[in-house]
Amino acid sequence: MKADEVPLQTPPRASRKTASIVIVNTGEGKGKSTAAFGTALRAVARGWKVCVIQFVKSNRWKVGEQETATRLGVEWWTIGDGFTWDSRDMKRTEAIAREAWRIARERIQSADYRLVVLDEITYPMSWGWIPTAEVVAVLASRPAALNVIATGRDAPQALIDLADTVTEMRNLKHAFDRGIRAMRGIDY
Amino acid sequence: MKADEVPLQTPPRASRKTASIVIVNTGEGKGKSTAAFGTALRAVARGWKVCVIQFVKSNRWKVGEQETATRLGVEWWTIGDGFTWDSRDMKRTEAIAREAWRIARERIQSADYRLVVLDEITYPMSWGWIPTAEVVAVLASRPAALNVIATGRDAPQALIDLADTVTEMRNLKHAFDRGIRAMRGIDY
Numbered sequence: 001m002k003a004d005e006v007p008l009q010t011p012p013r014a015s016r017k018t019a020s021i022v023i024v025n026t027g028e029g030k031g032k033s034t035a036a037f038g039t040a041l042r043a044v045a046r047g048w049k050v051c052v053i054q055f056v057k058s059n060r061w062k063v064g065e066q067e068t069a070t071r072l073g074v075e076w077w078t079i080g081d082g083f084t085w086d087s088r089d090m091k092r093t094e095a096i097a098r099e100a101w102r103i104a105r106e107r108i109q110s111a112d113y114r115l116v117v118l119d120e121i122t123y124p125m126s127w128g129w130i131p132t133a134e135v136v137a138v139l140a141s142r143p144a145a146l147n148v149i150a151t152g153r154d155a156p157q158a159l160i161d162l163a164d165t166v167t168e169m170r171n172l173k174h175a176f177d178r179g180i181r182a183m184r185g186i187d188y
Numbered sequence: 189m190k191a192d193e194v195p196l197q198t199p200p201r202a203s204r205k206t207a208s209i210v211i212v213n214t215g216e217g218k219g220k221s222t223a224a225f226g227t228a229l230r231a232v233a234r235g236w237k238v239c240v241i242q243f244v245k246s247n248r249w250k251v252g253e254q255e256t257a258t259r260l261g262v263e264w265w266t267i268g269d270g271f272t273w274d275s276r277d278m279k280r281t282e283a284i285a286r287e288a289w290r291i292a293r294e295r296i297q298s299a300d301y302r303l304v305v306l307d308e309i310t311y312p313m314s315w316g317w318i319p320t321a322e323v324v325a326v327l328a329s330r331p332a333a334l335n336v337i338a339t340g341r342d343a344p345q346a347l348i349d350l351a352d353t354v355t356e357m358r359n360l361k362h363a364f365d366r367g368i369r370a371m372r373g374i375d376y
Contacts, residue, residue: 003342035219038226045252064233154191166360175352
């Protein structure tokens with residue numbers, strides 16, 4: 001169907017219900033984490049218990065969405081060590097990522113939540129800091145009603161295979177490429 | 189740089205500041221509107237005045253994000269007539285879209301806001317209900333501090349040309365394709 005045609009026919013409807021899904025937002029483009037936070041906002045509006053765990057961002061940098069989400073009752077953990085190029089002790093940075101995964105795994109297995117967001121988890125997975133096979137196994141055997149959103153570039157294939165919905169955010173154009181800095185209120 | 193290499197070098201930093209940007213989220217995949225709402229959440233956390241205008245969704249269907257955003261002080265207009273295939277009077281549906289644009293234009297030109305989200309505006313633009321040239325002209329001459337996010341599939345080229353940042357959401361995999369229904373709390 002062409003973009004300029006007004007759709008007149010009801011599209012086919014999906015009929016299966018599922019207790020929960022796993023969503024992956026990957027790709028180089030903007031919106032991976034932001035879409036995950038948008039979904040978290042939607043989930044709390046429905047009365048769900050939601051937990052966000054950030055694997056790279058450090059607690060030294062409070063972002064806008066954290067403030068809002070916390071105010072709405074989202075449990076929010078920022079357990080990263082910041083950008084790897086700022087790390088003065090990579091072993092420690094790696095240990096912090098493992099600790100974030102330990103906490104995430106506990107939250108996932110607790111059956112207390114309806115949505116857990118694993119923000120930027122693909123990076124420590126790709127770097128071999130968190131075993132991909134273990135993450136996939138924990139997600140595959142998660143409590144039936146728990147939805148999970150994982151974000152980050154270069155999502156490992158095993159994670160994609162497990163996921164129900166995978167979106168690749170592609171950069172068609174980016175203000176940054178014209179030298180424009182990230183903007184408070186828009187980018188963080 | 190390969191995905192499994194830990195980045196050790198500080199990437200080049202952008203240096204230019206800009207008063208505001210125009211963002212377009214397009215493509216067939218999930219997350220276009222959700223990322224826009226995530227940004228709205230970020231913007232209100234920074235104390236910005238934010239307005240969301242939905243061009244397709246009708247007021248008959250209250251979505252979770254609307255409830256949360258309104259509670260946070262976002263001005264939220266749902267002025268669509270619903271899915272076009274449910275329309276019993278396409279002239280009326282078209283008139284409603286024009287009315288949504290009239291309200292959006294007023295909000296944009298008022299200089300009262302720091303962020304205006306034009307959710308699913310690309311559809312009435314593609315269908316010729318709202319003149320693309322006018323939308324682009326209004327965005328190009330917007331108040332200096334006003335950021336705009338436009339969402340929807342098949343963003344018109346003139347809109348892409350005007351935008352600072354354009355992300356294409358690509359569907360790598362979708363639960364819907366396996367017959368799984370949209371889920372309250374996740375999809376709406």
